Amino acid sequence: MPQTLQQSHNSAINFQPQVKSALANTQLRGNFDRAMTGLMHKRTMAFADWDLEALRDLGQAIRQQSLRQLPDLLEQLERQCQANGIQVHWARDGDEACQVVTEICQQRQAKTVIKGKSMVTEEMELNAHLEQRGYTVLESDLGEYIVQMAKETPSHIIMPAIHKNTAEIAELMHTMTGVEQREDAHYLTDQARQQLREKFMQADVGISGVNFAVADSGTLCLVENEGNGRLTTTTPPCHIAVTGIEKVVPSLTDVAPLLSLLTRSATGQSITTYVNMISRPRQPDEKDGPEAVHLVLVDNGRSDIYQDEELAETLQCIRCGACMNHCPVYTRIGGHAYGTTYPGPIGQVLMPQLLGLEQTPDFASASSLCGSCGEVCPVRIPLPSLLLRLRREAVDGDRTRASTVPGHGSKRSNLESLIWAVWRLVHRRPGLYRLTTRLASQLRALSPKRLGGWTRYRSAPKLAKTTLHSAMNNRSKRQQP
Amino acid sequence: MSQPVILYPNKPEKVYLFGTCLVDLFYPEAGLAGVDLLEREGIEVIYPQDQTCCGQPAYTSGRSDEARAVAKTQLDLFPEDWPVVVPSGSCAGMMRHQYPKLFEGTEDADRALKLARRVWDLADFLVNVCQIQLTDTGEPTTIALHTSCSSRREMGVADSGPALLRQLNNVTLVEPAKVAECCGFGGSFAVRHADISGAMATDKVAALTQTGCDRFLSTDCGCLMNLAGVAKKQKMALPGEHLLSFLWHRSQPNREA
Ligand code: SF4
Numbered sequence: 129m130p131q132t133l134q135q136s137h138n139s140a141i142n143f144q145p146q147v148k149s150a151l152a153n154t155q156l157r158g159n160f161d162r163a164m165t166g167l168m169h170k171r172t173m174a175f176a177d178w179d180l181e182a183l184r185d186l187g188q189a190i191r192q193q194s195l196r197q198l199p200d201l202l203e204q205l206e207r208q209c210q211a212n213g214i215q216v217h218w219a220r221d222g223d224e225a226c227q228v229v230t231e232i233c234q235q236r237q238a239k240t241v242i243k244g245k246s247m248v249t250e251e252m253e254l255n256a257h258l259e260q261r262g263y264t265v266l267e268s269d270l271g272e273y274i275v276q277m278a279k280e281t282p283s284h285i286i287m288p289a290i291h292k293n294t295a296e297i298a299e300l301m302h303t304m305t306g307v308e309q310r311e312d313a314h315y316l317t318d319q320a321r322q323q324l325r326e327k328f329m330q331a332d333v334g335i336s337g338v339n340f341a342v343a344d345s346g347t348l349c350l351v352e353n354e355g356n357g358r359l360t361t362t363t364p365p366c367h368i369a370v371t372g373i374e375k376v377v378p379s380l381t382d383v384a385p386l387l388s389l390l391t392r393s394a395t396g397q398s399i400t401t402y403v404n405m406i407s408r409p410r411q412p413d414e415k416d417g418p419e420a421v422h423l424v425l426v427d428n429g430r431s432d433i434y435q436d437e438e439l440a441e442t443l444q445c446i447r448c449g450a451c452m453n454h455c456p457v458y459t460r461i462g463g464h465a466y467g468t469t470y471p472g473p474i475g476q477v478l479m480p481q482l483l484g485l486e487q488t489p490d491f492a493s494a495s496s497l498c499g500s501c502g503e504v505c506p507v508r509i510p511l512p513s514l515l516l517r518l519r520r521e522a523v524d525g526d527r528t529r530a531s532t533v534p535g536h537g538s539k540r541s542n543l544e545s546l547i548w549a550v551w552r553l554v555h556r557r558p559g560l561y562r563l564t565t566r567l568a569s570q571l572r573a574l575s576p577k578r579l580g581g582w583t584r585y586r587s588a589p590k591l592a593k594t595t596l597h598s599a600m601n602n603r604s605k606r607q608q609p
Numbered sequence: 610m611s612q613p614v615i616l617y618p619n620k621p622e623k624v625y626l627f628g629t630c631l632v633d634l635f636y637p638e639a640g641l642a643g644v645d646l647l648e649r650e651g652i653e654v655i656y657p658q659d660q661t662c663c664g665q666p667a668y669t670s671g672r673s674d675e676a677r678a679v680a681k682t683q684l685d686l687f688p689e690d691w692p693v694v695v696p697s698g699s700c701a702g703m704m705r706h707q708y709p710k711l712f713e714g715t716e717d718a719d720r721a722l723k724l725a726r727r728v729w730d731l732a733d734f735l736v737n738v739c740q741i742q743l744t745d746t747g748e749p750t751t752i753a754l755h756t757s758c759s760s761r762r763e764m765g766v767a768d769s770g771p772a773l774l775r776q777l778n779n780v781t782l783v784e785p786a787k788v789a790e791c792c793g794f795g796g797s798f799a800v801r802h803a804d805i806s807g808a809m810a811t812d813k814v815a816a817l818t819q820t821g822c823d824r825f826l827s828t829d830c831g832c833l834m835n836l837a838g839v840a841k842k843q844k845m846a847l848p849g850e851h852l853l854s855f856l857w858h859r860s861q862p863n864r865e866a
Contacts, residue, residue, distance in 0.1 A: 493797070493801050494801075494802050519671030558658065583842075586810070
């Protein structure tokens with residue numbers, strides 16, 4: 129069974145055991161394999177008629193330009209939102225952001241909160257925070273609704289319940305809500321919708337994420353497929369939009385290419401069923417919409433990442449999930465094995481920067497550096513290079529060096545340093561290298577049959593009888609006697 | 610930036626061979642086959658005896674200093690302006706694409722960049738520089754090709770293997786499912802994350818087996834060692850061979866006579 133993972137971030141993430149149990153779970157592996165294969169195919173089809181590389185260039189340029197002007201754009205966003213009647217709040221970290229949300233709920237004397245999908249609120253652990261304070265919190269995105277019912281966390285940033293198949297969802301909904309246990313996606317969706325409809329009407333506050341925050345118009349863009357986002361942001365009398373500070377873009381013209389990239393990369397859709405553009409609370413002459421709209425801008429480590437020119441590329445992310453869909457590691461272990469809000473390649477790059485390398489000791493190394501993530505990222509984040517950078521940070525020999533990555537140097541061990549020193553010695557002295565390799569091939573009968581993790585799945589490789597060095601040496605002797 | 614167009618040099622008189630440490634120790638016949646193929650194209654092959662390793666193992670382990678120290682000794686080995694050909698995608702990728710980053714801001718930056726521009730994947734070199742024409746002298750056989758991630762994504766030469774194999778009349782080339790997916794090697798990844806790597810390698814071996822091929826080929830010794838190792842442990846009849854060895858053996862005149 130997929131475990132419930134509300135990680136306490138004070139201790140290192142138990143990656144290896146989680147990986148082992150995920151790999152042993154054939155049901156889970158089947159679910160991910162099928163889902164990811166389908167998503168990869170859909171993405172390919174969606175871009176078939178596009179000059180994808182040119183579009184990615186554009187996406188990258190927009191995101192890089194946005195980040196270059198980030199401080200100015202954020203101020204502009206604040207001004208524009210306020211001019212539109214949206215109240216803007218700043219939060220340094222997750223706790224502060226939770227407090228801001230709680231205070232708004234208190235002011236409104238709210239009891240029930242309904243939520244649209246939002247990864248930043250997962251990052252803040254907002255649900256737990258609100259529930260502890262007596263609020264009823266209901267997730268309205270179908271995937272999130274299922275995950276909440278199962279007391280789990282999302283296993284994918286776009287499709288939170290992708291680790292479950294229809295049969296598992298039918299059983300869960302039957303147990304939890306008493307609906308008929310039917311393995312029929314349409315039936316289950318209908319049932320969930322009916323249950324959620326009523327709750328929308330009762331909710332005092334709606335909380336959503338933001339896909340893009342437009343600085344020059346103060347518009348908050350939100351894409352979704354179920355209409356729950358629109359209900360969350362329009363039905364309750366108060367809407368709180370929560371976003372990481374990196375989601376800002378200069379103007380509405382920047383949104384169109386990013387949207388094209390986002391939906392195609394994420395689900396293979398040309399456009400989502402709903403694209404919400406929120407720019408103000410309900411006006412006196414309007415019939416619906418919330419009377420109050422709040423925007424909470426969450427830093428939570430982002431401005432630290434921003435200080436490092438190379439690692440700042442992490443912040444270009446538009447959270448499409450394509451890197452995980454295409455990752456051979458993610459596909460095999462699923463999102464829960466990572467034990468963090470963001471799994472997959474972007475999680476492996478982002479989480480060590482947010483939580484520190486001590487908390488995430490296996491993240492940077494858990495990649496074959498195959499390059500699939502970097503190849504598909506719609507905004508060209510060089511994920512493999514960033515993983516390499518974090519590997520360097522992890523074994524950094526100078527722990528006093530200023531670094532934006534918490535815990536840099538924490539993986540450096542004396543034994544490994546010694547091994548690398550020997551490796552370096554042998555490979556810098558050609559005579560010594562030739563001698564050692566020649567000896568090794570002559571003594572190949574003695575080479576070990578077991579080599580740690582390697583031989584758990586493979587036979588030990590066999591050294592050749594002669595090295596290429598010797599063979600080429602003999603060859604040139606033959607040719608020039 | 611979009612993928613840059615690769616500008617190939619004219620066919621030279623001489624090339625350097627950088628054999629790579631895995632070929633040196635485990636697959637020397639692949640290196641020799643590369644030399645034989647190049648020589649048959651009328652190119653003289655220089656093999657600097659002082660070469661050791663491109664530095665990749667340290668580099669991908671985050672040990673830049675050690676990687677740079679070892680890579681630096683390779684920078685001295687190719688003084689003339691001849692191309693440097695490499696019988697392995699990942700080492701070629703290391704030298705061509707990572708050396709400039711590794712030496713950035715050091716006194717060797719310029720030398721590293723100049724060398725990087727001369728580095729070619731050997732199979733790609735045969736196709737696009739030598740414009741090799743192969744004549745098949747072997748029995749009919751069915752072959753699956755595993756192109757390494759470095760060849761495919763870093764070097765951008767995934768077409769060269771199929772281009773070479775399609776010249777062999779008696780070879781039927783079959784494609785495994787999820788052809789572009791990684792085999793799970795990844796250097797230290799295979800040891801540090803042995804279970805994930807093992808799962809990936811096992812899936813790849815299954816996909817290769819399902820093609821019904823007589824053998825599989827690769828141009829990367831890491832992939833080869835990984836997949837052949839799994840196949841052997843599982844006692845599956847799936848022999849693996851380096852693409853260059855296969856090409857050389859199949860294209861010698863009157864081999865059977
Ligand atoms: S890193 Fe790139 S591919 Fe991954 S979620 Fe972000 S934008 Fe998408």
